[in-house]
Amino acid sequence: MVEGQQQSTSPLLVKKFGGTSVGSIERIEVIAEQVAKSFHQGERQVLVLSAMAGHTNHLFGLANQIERVPDARELDMLVSTGEQISVALMAMALQKRGLKARSLTGDQVQIHTNNQFGRASIERVDTDYLQMLLQQGIIPVVAGFQGRNTQGEVTTLGRGGSDTTAVAIAAALSAQECQIFTDVAGIYTTDPNIEPSAQKLAAISFDEMFEMARLGAKVLHPDSVSYAERFKVRLRVLSSFEKGSGTLVQFTSAKQPLEKVVGIAGVAEQAMISLPDLESGSESYQKIFQLLAAHGVEADLVSKTLSDKETICFTLNDSELDLALATLDSISQVVKLGAVHSHRKLAKLSLVGDGVFAKSDILAKVFETLTLIQTDAKMITTSDIKLSLVIDQSALHTAVRALHHAFELNKA
Missing domain, CATH: 3.40.1160.10 (Acetylglutamate kinase-like)
Incomplete structure (x- = not known):
């Protein structure tokens, strides 16, 4: 050789x-x-x-x-x-x-x-x-x-x-x-800069890691997580500043306790747009988001309620709000938008855990915790693996710490 x-x-x-x-x-x-x-x-x-x-x-x-x-x-x-x-x-x-x-x-x-x-x-x-x-x-x-x-x-x-x-x-x-x-030494239950008792996870599932990354945890890019899962790449996050085994992103969450919140992600500098009088029909909905995407505006959390008229709310980065409002104004003659309301200085707070949020007691604990710290959720979206809340930016750190302790993630 x-x-x-x-x-x-x-x-x-x-x-x-x-x-x-x-x-x-x-x-x-x-x-x-x-x-x-x-x-x-x-x-x-x-x-x-x-x-x-x-x-x-x-x-x-x-x-x-x-x-x-x-x-x-x-x-x-x-x-x-x-x-x-x-x-x-x-x-x-x-x-x-x-x-x-x-x-x-x-x-x-x-x-x-x-x-x-x-x-x-x-x-x-x-x-x-x-x-x-x-x-x-x-x-x-x-x-x-x-x-x-x-x-x-x-x-x-x-x-x-x-x-x-x-x-x-x-x-x-x-x-x-x-x-x-x-x-950082790996993936933590939340940002240690916000909550010092945050615990490093030895392992996390791909689904959970993707949601954590997409919803505000900045250790891994979401695209890299989905690519790794798709092509069965063993993925590990480590620190270049200290020794350790880091966090393994694994193909099954079998080692994780079932029905348990795994982590909390938060991101500030968010805005929200509400369209409470939108003309009913999926065509209007499609035109709005197609045009926003064409102008480089990425709508994130989306909530829709149905009645005689549709009410749509969605979040976006605060830096994109002015462009989004201008884009909506440009199609107001084509699509009957009705009133357009915008809100700044918001934050997105998300709890992640595979199979957790079908349980009503989990949801009850979230709302009980927010009530104790006198914080209201302006928008809520859920799936089997996550619960995302939109709250005032000024309450983000307090809410992260309160929920982290409420779900005993400091003992992870």
Whole structure:
């Protein structure tokens, strides 16, 4: 065997490092040392890196100084450069330690996406080049967040897209595990910055993790979770700052107690639009949300009641409210919207647990807890796996802490 090569039977791990993990030269050196140690212990590794912390925001800021809504193609060309910096620096740090490493863009790896600039979806990953590098004992260091479309243009996957890059590569290579390294030790019952008694979960089901991610827990991107479940990728969240086994996202929740709230996610800076006099009929409903989506407004929680007229409420990011109202105004002559009410300074609070919310005692405890802290829910949506509430933003932290203790998640 050539020096520096590893047996193809050695375990293959795809490791993704987020922006804070590679946020400085000092942090890159620390990660390089960890990767080198794992290499000498026999691991085969593919690394996926985000841009250094703050760099992508800086690039977006530069673009916005020229144009408030920049051309989508040019914006992708610009913001994709952040990851190229981090992967090149990491490859240098590994080479300094005597390892063979090669930095790669999404195009060089052949990460194929659809044609949606700014929010592309991965369609396939070619593995020939990656396999060749691994067989030669070379550690591929791949730029996350980016790929190429059918015309060979650079595309990006949206914020948090490096998680999905890592999962897609792990699926294509049939890796033993995809490890997401971040600045926290794993998945917690809630944000430890809000509730210090939050407990790290040893494992969580894919369904529960997807809901936690979609509803405000920022450790994993929702797309990466659904992609991992679809392609049966073993997924683990770990800290790049401390040792530990992290949290395993598993294919069954058998190890979790049945009918138990697993976690609480909260997100601030929300707004809500209410249409209490909407003309009845699904066609109106369809036109509204199609047009909002076409203008880049993402409606989240949606509630609808039926009578002679329909009442629709939906939430969205506060930053998108003005655009959403302008969009609705533009179709008011075509669709009989009636009155349009908007509300700002709201928060979305969600409890997650598989099979929990069919139980009336769970719902009763939620409302009892909110009453005790004198907080009203302005909107409620439920499913088998989640209960989401819209409340005043000022009450978010108090509500998270109260519900966390009410459901004894500090003893998880």
